[in-house]
Amino acid sequence: MKNSRGISMISLIITIIVTVMLASMALSTGTRYLKDSKKKEQENFIEVLSSAVSKRHQDTNINSLAHPYLGYYIKNSLIFESVFAPKVDEELTYEDSVWYIVDNAAATNLGVKEVGDYIESVNASVEDEVKVALVDYKSGAVYLINVHSHELTGLDITEGDFVTGHEHRYLETEATCTTAVKCADCGFILKESLGHLYETEVAATPYDDISHYTKQCIREGCGMTGGFSLHDFEITFSIQDGKWYHTIKCPTCNYEKANEECTVQYYMPETTEQKEKHHMKYCAECSHSEAENHTEAYRRISETFHELYCSVKECNYTISRDPHEDSNNDKLCDMCGSEIIDYSYPQMLKVELVNAGATSNNEKYYAKYGDTITMQILADKKIQNLKVTIGGKEVPAASMTTVDQKAWTITYYLDSKNKINNGALKFTIDCESTAGVPMPSTFISTTDGNNIIFDGTNPIIQYINKVLRVNE
Secondary structure, rough: OOHHHHHHHHHHHHHHHHHHHHHHHHEEEEEHHHHHHHHHHHHHHHHHHHHHHHHHHHHHHHHHOOOOOOOOOOOOHHHHHHHHHHHOOOOOOOOOEEEEEEEEHHHOOOOOOHHHHOOOOOOOOOOOOOOEEEEOOOOOOEEEEEEEEHHHHHOEEEEEEOOOOOOOOOOOOOOOOOEEEEEOOOOOOEEOOOOOOOOOOEEEOOOOOEEEEEEOOOOOOOOOEEEEEOOOOOEEEEEEEEEEEEEEEOOOOOEOOOOOOOOOOEEEOOOHHHHHHEEEEEEEEOEEEEEEOOOOEEEEEOOOEEEEOOOOOOOOOOEEEEOOOOOOOOOOOOOOOOOOOOOOOOEEEEEEEEEEEOOOOHHEEEOOOEEEEEEEEEOOOOOOOOOOEEOOOEEOOOHHEEEOOOOEEEEEEEEOOOOOOOOEEOEEEEEEEEEEEEOOOEEOOOOOOOEEEEEOOOOOOOOOOOOOOOOO
C-alpha cells in the first residue's frame, strides 16, 4: 500500500514538471510570435509611409502649393549630420529640400492610417523622447528614430503641423549638360543635368602641356571636350652653340614644347681607367649621355701633398695625389703654387752683443749699470715667438725689431734695479720657425767669440796723498 502511494506521488511530480515545461515553451513561442508579428507590422507601416512620401514628391513636382512636403524641414547639412543622421545605422547623404521629420500629425496628413502605433506627435512643451520618421521625399527612404522636442528647434513647421508649400521658381527652362532645372528658393530639382554626350571621335587636339582630347560633346551650345589622354612625347636631341638642347613633341596631336636647354647631370664611369680620363654628362629628360674629358687642375690638400683633379664643379673627381715639387727652389710648388713649408728647426747664423754707448773698440765689450746693450741676431730662416734674456731678465717685445723675421735687433738697458752678476754678461735666445718648429736647445753664446764683461761695482778711493807746499 505504501509502495502504491509512493509511485502515485512520483507520477504527480513528473506531471507537474512536464506541465510547467510545456507552459514555458508555449509562452516563449507566443512571445517570439508577437515580436515577429510586431516587426512585420512595422515594416508594413514603413512601406506604406514610403509610398505616401514618394507620391507626395510626385504631386509636389506638379503643384507644390497644393501638395507641399509635410513635416519638419531639415534645412541644412550641419543639423542633418550632427543631430539626425547619427540616429540611423546606415550612412546617409544630405541633399537640399528633401529631408524631413514626419511625426504622427504629418503622417496622417499624408493619408497614412493608424500611425499612432508606430510614430508619435511632437509636443514642444514636453521633453520626453518620442518616435518619429526621418524621410527623404525624393527617394522615398523612411527611417524610424527617437527624438526630443528640443532637437526639432529651428526646423520650419506651421501651426498646422506641416511646412507650408510654395511655388517653385526656376531660372532655367531646360536642363543642359552641366545645369539642372532647379528651384532657386528651395533647391528642388525638377530636371537633372543631362551630362555630356560624346558620340563621335575627333582628331586628337592639344588641351594643355600634358594632355590632348579625342572627343567633343555634340549637344548644342556645349562643346565640352573629353576622351583625354596624356601626350606620348618623343624627344629630339641637338647641340646649339656648344649647349645641349632637346625638343619634345607629341606625334598624336602634334603638340610641341619649346626648344629647351637640357638639365645636365654628371656621373662617373664604371672602371678606374675611365674615371681617370673622363666623366659622363647626362640629361634626365631626354636621356642623352656622352663622355667628356676632365678639365685638369691642381690644388693643395696638405702641407706636403697636392692633387690633380677635374675642375668641372659637378665632377670634382680626384685623378691623383702627389708630393709638392719645387724645381727652382722658390719655396712654391711647381704644380699647385702653394707655399712649401720648411719643417727644419731654425739655426743662429749670427749672434753679437756690443755696448751701444761705446766710443772705442775696446769699450764695446765692457758694460756697467746705465749702459744699453745692442744684440744683433741673424737666423737661417724666418723665426717667430722670439724670447731673449740678458743678465737674467727678459727683454720686452717692444725692444726687438725686424724687417724680414730673419735679422733682428735687440736693445736692452742695464737697470741698476736688476741684480746682474759681474763677469761675462749672460744671455739666452729661444725661438721657433714659422712652421712652429722650435730650436732643439736654448742659444747662449755669441758667434764671433766676443763677450761683454759686466762690472757693476762702484769705484772706491782707498788713498789720497796730499802735499802741502809752504812758502819759505
